[in-house]
Amino acid sequence: MSLDPSELYRLEPDLPELGSPVLVQALDGFVDAGSARRLAREHLLSTSGSRVIATFDVDALLDYRARRPLMTFDIDHWADYAEPVLALHLLHDDEGTAFLLLAGPEPDFQWERFVAAVGQLVERLGVSLTVGLNAIPMAVPHTRPLGIISHASRSELVAADERWVGTVQVPSSAGHLLEYRLGQAGHDAAGFSVAVPHYLSEATYPAAALALLSSVEGITGLSFATGPLEDSALEVRTQVDAQVEGAEEVTAVVRALEVQYDAYLAGAQRSLLAEMGGSLPTADELGDELERYLAQQSEDGA
Numbered sequence: 001m002s003l004d005p006s007e008l009y010r011l012e013p014d015l016p017e018l019g020s021p022v023l024v025q026a027l028d029g030f031v032d033a034g035s036a037r038r039l040a041r042e043h044l045l046s047t048s049g050s051r052v053i054a055t056f057d058v059d060a061l062l063d064y065r066a067r068r069p070l071m072t073f074d075i076d077h078w079a080d081y082a083e084p085v086l087a088l089h090l091l092h093d094d095e096g097t098a099f100l101l102l103a104g105p106e107p108d109f110q111w112e113r114f115v116a117a118v119g120q121l122v123e124r125l126g127v128s129l130t131v132g133l134n135a136i137p138m139a140v141p142h143t144r145p146l147g148i149i150s151h152a153s154r155s156e157l158v159a160a161d162e163r164w165v166g167t168v169q170v171p172s173s174a175g176h177l178l179e180y181r182l183g184q185a186g187h188d189a190a191g192f193s194v195a196v197p198h199y200l201s202e203a204t205y206p207a208a209a210l211a212l213l214s215s216v217e218g219i220t221g222l223s224f225a226t227g228p229l230e231d232s233a234l235e236v237r238t239q240v241d242a243q244v245e246g247a248e249e250v251t252a253v254v255r256a257l258e259v260q261y262d263a264y265l266a267g268a269q270r271s272l273l274a275e276m277g278g279s280l281p282t283a284d285e286l287g288d289e290l291e292r293y294l295a296q297q298s299e300d301g302a
Contacts, residue, residue: 005116008061009088011054011124018090020128022099022220027086029067029106030173033196034205036135040212041103043229048091050101054121056086061107061114088121093222100127106174114174115181122187129157129220130182132175132191133212137198141257142240146211152190153183157219164195190219200240206232 026041044050062084072080086104093099107114122130140147149165150158175191182189192215194208206229213224244250 003110003113005113005120007057008110008113008117009054009056009121011121012052015053015090015125016098018098018100018125020126022216022222023088023102023122023125023127023130024099024216025102025130025132025175025178027102027104027106027173027175030134030175031136033135033137033194033198033201034203034208036194036196036205036208036212037133039204039206039209039229040133041101043209043213043226044091044101044224045089045103047225047228048093048099048101051090052087053090053100054088056104056114056117058084058086058105061086061109062105063108066108067105094225095223097222099220099222100125111174111177112181115178118178119182119185119187122182128188130179130187130189131216131219132179132189133216134173134175134191134193135196135208135212136193137201138195139257140195140197140261141254142197142200142237143254143258144261146208147195148211148215149193149195150190150215151179153179153188157188157190192216204236206230206236209233 024044026037026044028038032038067084069084070082071078084105086107087102089101089103091099091101102118121127136149138147147164148161150161152158179189179191192212194211194215196205196208210226210229210233213226213229217223244254
């Protein structure tokens with residue numbers, strides 16, 4: 001039996017005039033290397049005057065036993081419960097332009113019904129473009145610009161962006177399904193995945209959040225004040241550089257990753273490997289070695 005998607009959410013009454021807002025989708029639950037999506041979402045919520053305008057029925061969507069919410073026990077009683085909230089927020093960018101942010105845990109159940117519900121909100125609120133945020137680990141050096149994998153329901157939306165991958169099958173997410181279904185329904189939808197150095201994927205990496213927000217600005221025309229994120233990114237970069245420069249073997253690994261990165265961009269990876277007699281380790285091997293070293297340094301410094 002098909003369930004009515006409109007019963008899955010509650011839309012606040014008396015909404016202001018929104019024009020044709022952009023909707024940014026930043027759900028938790030899928031891969032989030034460097035916590036880039038979380039950092040970008042939290043930055044927007046803390047700097048853009050958030051107001052919740054729609055809430056979803058999380059009891060119908062979440063598997064509590066798989067992702068148990070935290071509770072606080074204080075001496076002899078339960079003092080707090082971190083209630084999961086899946087909501088649509090109304091925010092304004094640095095120039096006062098209204099936009100929407102879908103935030104909260106990715107649904108465990110009823111993906112199609114959830115996507116249909118968001119589709120109803122897209123139509124009711126006149127959303128002009130939906131943009132999803134993701135961050136994935138890749139064997140790339142932190143000393144090079146962060147790559148962005150872009151995709152959209154219409155290729156024209158991301159025609160100017162560099163292509164990093166060809167055809168590949170990957171595990172899906174509710175956000176990816178949303179982009180796909182919106183495109184099928186004739187709505188514009190896009191997504192950006194920032195490639196985070198995988199030896200830093202378990203750390204907090206603000207530079208990746210900045211890259212995501214910059215991509216959103218580029219496709220939507222929105223403007224975000226990102227000063228705090230820029231300061232954090234500089235601080236983290238300084239710390240990582242210090243760790244790398246403190247060990248000759250790690251410096252060599254990073255340089256080798258740089259060689260492969262630059263060769264890939266130049267389209268000369270095959271000839272380069274041939275010239276070196278195939279002696280250059282793969283990017284995965286180099287990244288794994290550096291990741292192990294940095295993890296050991298963290299343990300030794302604990």
